[in-house]
Amino acid sequence: MSVREALSRAADRGLDLVEVSPTAVPPVCKILDFGKYKYQLNKKHAQKKTIDVKEVKVRPQVSEHDLGLKIRNINRFIEEGDKAKVVMYFRGREIVRPELGMKVFEKITQQLVGKFQIEQQPRLEGNHITMVVAPKA
Numbered sequence: 001m002s003v004r005e006a007l008s009r010a011a012d013r014g015l016d017l018v019e020v021s022p023t024a025v026p027p028v029c030k031i032l033d034f035g036k037y038k039y040q041l042n043k044k045h046a047q048k049k050t051i052d053v054k055e056v057k058v059r060p061q062v063s064e065h066d067l068g069l070k071i072r073n074i075n076r077f078i079e080e081g082d083k084a085k086v087v088m089y090f091r092g093r094e095i096v097r098p099e100l101g102m103k104v105f106e107k108i109t110q111q112l113v114g115k116f117q118i119e120q121q122p123r124l125e126g127n128h129i130t131m132v133v134a135p136k137a
Helices: 003-015 035-044 064-080 092-094 098-112
Strands: 016-021 028-032 054-059 083-087 116-125 129-136
Touching: 003 016, 003 092, 028 035, 035 092, 064 083, 064 098, 064 129, 083 092, 083 098, 092 098, 098 116, 098 129
Parallel strands: 054 083
Antiparallel strands: 016 028, 083 129, 116 129
């Protein structure tokens, strides 16, 4: 129908003529309450979950029990849809043996369960090693 006819019908009902799909040929329009339409669009976009980055700190000489606890927390973060940043800080002369820290990161990746991907491989940066683990899309 013509634009004038659609506008007159919308005015008769006390509603608005809203262009829903401007790229379509011909463009698609609807007669509806524009305020309600905007509210529903905002509500739909607000439902998307933001991804947080949770940090887990470990040490090079971490005990098996503590490491298991940290791995459980990482798994929980991934299941909730968040990323987990694993950080290992070295104190004093521990930095001389970074390969001990890399072994701990190998244990962590072997014991992780579920659908995950390593977004950033373990990397030595100054006096700490970082690794980022994310849920698979």
